[in-house]
Amino acid sequence: TREIKLAVVAGDGIGPEVVAEGLKVLDAALAGTDVSVSTTAFDLGADRWHRTGETLTDADLEAIREHDAILLGAIGHPSVPSGVLERGLLLKLRFALDHYVNLRPSRLYPGVPTPLAAPGDVDFVVVREGTEGPYVGNGGAIRVGTPAEVANEVSVNTAYGVERVVRDAFARAHARPRKKLTLVHKHNVLVHAGHLWRRTVEAVGTEYPEVAVDYAHVDAATIYLVTDPARFDVIVTDNLFGDILTDLAAAITGGIGLAASGNINPEGTTPSMFEPVHGSAPDIAGQGKADPTATVLSVSLLLEHLGLDAPARAIADAVAADIAERDGTPRSTTTVGDALVARVSG
Amino acid sequence: TREIKLAVVAGDGIGPEVVAEGLKVLDAALAGTDVSVSTTAFDLGADRWHRTGETLTDADLEAIREHDAILLGAIGHPSVPSGVLERGLLLKLRFALDHYVNLRPSRLYPGVPTPLAAPGDVDFVVVREGTEGPYVGNGGAIRVGTPAEVANEVSVNTAYGVERVVRDAFARAHARPRKKLTLVHKHNVLVHAGHLWRRTVEAVGTEYPEVAVDYAHVDAATIYLVTDPARFDVIVTDNLFGDILTDLAAAITGGIGLAASGNINPEGTTPSMFEPVHGSAPDIAGQGKADPTATVLSVSLLLEHLGLDAPARAIADAVAADIAERDGTPRSTTTVGDALVARVSG
Numbered sequence: 001t002r003e004i005k006l007a008v009v010a011g012d013g014i015g016p017e018v019v020a021e022g023l024k025v026l027d028a029a030l031a032g033t034d035v036s037v038s039t040t041a042f043d044l045g046a047d048r049w050h051r052t053g054e055t056l057t058d059a060d061l062e063a064i065r066e067h068d069a070i071l072l073g074a075i076g077h078p079s080v081p082s083g084v085l086e087r088g089l090l091l092k093l094r095f096a097l098d099h100y101v102n103l104r105p106s107r108l109y110p111g112v113p114t115p116l117a118a119p120g121d122v123d124f125v126v127v128r129e130g131t132e133g134p135y136v137g138n139g140g141a142i143r144v145g146t147p148a149e150v151a152n153e154v155s156v157n158t159a160y161g162v163e164r165v166v167r168d169a170f171a172r173a174h175a176r177p178r179k180k181l182t183l184v185h186k187h188n189v190l191v192h193a194g195h196l197w198r199r200t201v202e203a204v205g206t207e208y209p210e211v212a213v214d215y216a217h218v219d220a221a222t223i224y225l226v227t228d229p230a231r232f233d234v235i236v237t238d239n240l241f242g243d244i245l246t247d248l249a250a251a252i253t254g255g256i257g258l259a260a261s262g263n264i265n266p267e268g269t270t271p272s273m274f275e276p277v278h279g280s281a282p283d284i285a286g287q288g289k290a291d292p293t294a295t296v297l298s299v300s301l302l303l304e305h306l307g308l309d310a311p312a313r314a315i316a317d318a319v320a321a322d323i324a325e326r327d328g329t330p331r332s333t334t335t336v337g338d339a340l341v342a343r344v345s346g
Numbered sequence: 347t348r349e350i351k352l353a354v355v356a357g358d359g360i361g362p363e364v365v366a367e368g369l370k371v372l373d374a375a376l377a378g379t380d381v382s383v384s385t386t387a388f389d390l391g392a393d394r395w396h397r398t399g400e401t402l403t404d405a406d407l408e409a410i411r412e413h414d415a416i417l418l419g420a421i422g423h424p425s426v427p428s429g430v431l432e433r434g435l436l437l438k439l440r441f442a443l444d445h446y447v448n449l450r451p452s453r454l455y456p457g458v459p460t461p462l463a464a465p466g467d468v469d470f471v472v473v474r475e476g477t478e479g480p481y482v483g484n485g486g487a488i489r490v491g492t493p494a495e496v497a498n499e500v501s502v503n504t505a506y507g508v509e510r511v512v513r514d515a516f517a518r519a520h521a522r523p524r525k526k527l528t529l530v531h532k533h534n535v536l537v538h539a540g541h542l543w544r545r546t547v548e549a550v551g552t553e554y555p556e557v558a559v560d561y562a563h564v565d566a567a568t569i570y571l572v573t574d575p576a577r578f579d580v581i582v583t584d585n586l587f588g589d590i591l592t593d594l595a596a597a598i599t600g601g602i603g604l605a606a607s608g609n610i611n612p613e614g615t616t617p618s619m620f621e622p623v624h625g626s627a628p629d630i631a632g633q634g635k636a637d638p639t640a641t642v643l644s645v646s647l648l649l650e651h652l653g654l655d656a657p658a659r660a661i662a663d664a665v666a667a668d669i670a671e672r673d674g675t676p677r678s679t680t681t682v683g684d685a686l687v688a689r690v691s692g
């Protein structure tokens with residue numbers, strides 16, 4: 001029997017509610033297999049910060065490293081100054097654990113309400129770079145609060161960092177039936193970073209002659225996402241553009257209540273982290289209203305990452321079947337979780 | 347009689363075609379008034395660069411400065427390396443002429459096809475900062491083309507630059523019936539720039555107690571633009587976020603064929619520049635297929651900026667009436683222009 005050691009960061013707001021359902025479905029999917037899961041709960045997020053002033057200590061990080069994967073609910077609360085938990089906890093995990101592939105699939109399940117009148121057959125995945133770009137925290141400000149203030153943000157892009165994520169994206173595109181890769185950037189304005197991305201895609205592309213490559217500026221990509229999202233298969237893009245595009249992608253495929261993500265270290269030298277794309281939604285926290293589906297789908301990505309394809313697929317199929325039967329009646333967080341458990345077990 | 351000296355940069359691709367119609371409608375709107383227009387054509391864009399290697403010389407810029415306003419078609423051609431004309435001509439004009447307000451109205455005219463199933467009543471304006479942010483060209487790269495390459499892009503934000511555009515946005519919000527201003531940024535990640543924007547909006551907001559202020563992260567803003575665009579009234583945001591949001595805004599309100607913009611220096615110390623949001627579309631250039639409506643609406647913004655409200659409104663009304671009678675039958679560039687001339691004159 002194989003034991004999976006799972007670090008659980010339930011986090012803030014609706015995080016604990018959706019994570020509870022995710023874990024229920026995980027257990028159900030592994031029942032009857034020779035895989036068992038042991039979980040360690042990590043007390044991280046707004047409460048811990050208020051109590052101790054800590055976001056993520058070295059000891060927390062070392063303990064998390066001892067695990068095979070991380071399931072994260074949501075981080076962030078209005079009572080904490082903007083940026084403290086995002087930079088000090090969520091992004092710190094992504095950076096410290098070298099999660100350079102931020103994987104965000106978008107699929108429009110049949111029957112799901114979408115704001116688009118004629119979405120077409122939407123099934124693409126965004127490979128968002130996770131350890132560089134404007135997210136590196138290399139900005140700074142001088143004369144803060146005076147009329148002479150200057151605040152800079154620096155986007156750092158390296159051949160090392162771009163090449164590895166582009167390679168991952170090509171491999172994923174190659175493994176998909178349509179074999180299409182779209183680079184999204186803004187190389188007519190951000191010429192240095194943009195040209196590095198472009199040259200890298202061209203170079204790695206020579207190793208994948210079967211993969212068709214195209215390019216869209218980030219502004220044009222948002223247009224395509226609402227006028228012709230079916231054109232996309234795999235999108236590779238930088239950290240900030242990926243952040244923006246994947247929220248929009250979620251919106252057109254049923255909302256962030258359904259959008260899953262994996263923060264992946266493909267070499268497996270560190271635990272990868274799986275989390276819903278949505279935030280902590282403090283306005284509905286504790287009311288049992290949150291849709292746990294995005295977390296459950298993130299559990300499916302987690303299992304796939306660990307090579308457990310059968311239970312991963314069982315969960316994805318259960319979600320698809322559940323979604324197909326939705327009629328718009330609101331269901332509680334646990335009702336959805338129970339329904340998914342029943343399908344996975346049935 | 348008042349004479350308006352107009353610099354005309356028709357540019358590349360479909361630029362000359364749509365500008366020709368814009369000028370026709372401009373003449374029609376001013377016929378019978380005591381305002382006359384004299385135009386100076388500037389040979390700028392891909393052809394000039396191929397011939398001379400020049401994008402925008404000091405002499406060009408000085409000559410343009412002698413004008414009251416600029417009408418620009420589109421800049422960019424695949425035969426020119428990415429970034430050369432964008433940075434060397436279009437952005438150089440915006441920066442050199444201190445066009446710090448990049449004004450982009452989005453209105454869903456009745457009858458216009460939109461990709462959204464239930465768009466609601468969409469009528470907002472994006473005030474995009476035009477002279478700072480990641481557009482400043484302060485990036486650079488080392489060891490280009492080697493595995494050790496590092497390419498940085500720097501977003502520069504100053505209290506001086508942010509305050510003046512925020513003031514402009516508040517004034518615009520205050521003058522509109524709904525009096526609502528939304529700041530869009532990403533202050534949980536881009537903490538230095540984001541907090542400067544936030545503090546500035548808070549500070550200027552105290553002078554506008556009637557204006558309701560809210561905030562959205564840029565990723566969330568893209569969600570709202572497809573799920574509830576009617577929530578927006580005035581959006582103020584940085585140069586890059588504004589670029590992205592306004593293409594998406596155009597897409598949901600009938601496409602970039604209808605989206606107008608003004609690059610404005612509110613003090614009037616330099617000529618402001620009016621241009622369609624769309625690009626040069628080289629694939630359809632010379633075929634008389636381009637919709638000149640975005641350029642015509644940009645002419646309306648130009649007249650409004652020059653204080654000529656009646657002809658500005660006549661053009662906007664003509665466009666609204668023309669759009670209301672569209673039935674999807676393709677019309678040539680000149681057909682649309684002629685129809686708008688007829689309405690403006692009639």
Ligand SMILES: CC(C)[C@H](C(=O)O)[C@@H](O)C(=O)O
Pocket residue numbers: 076086090091243277534535565
């Ligand atoms: C909370 C925030 C830091 C985060 C990001 O910007 O990456 C979120 O928007 C996401 O997409 O996971």
Ligand SMILES: CC(C)[C@H](C(=O)O)[C@@H](O)C(=O)O
Pocket residue numbers: 188189219422432436437589623
């Ligand atoms: C062509 C490009 C430099 C420009 C920009 O990014 O500002 C365009 O996309 C726009 O929105 O006017």
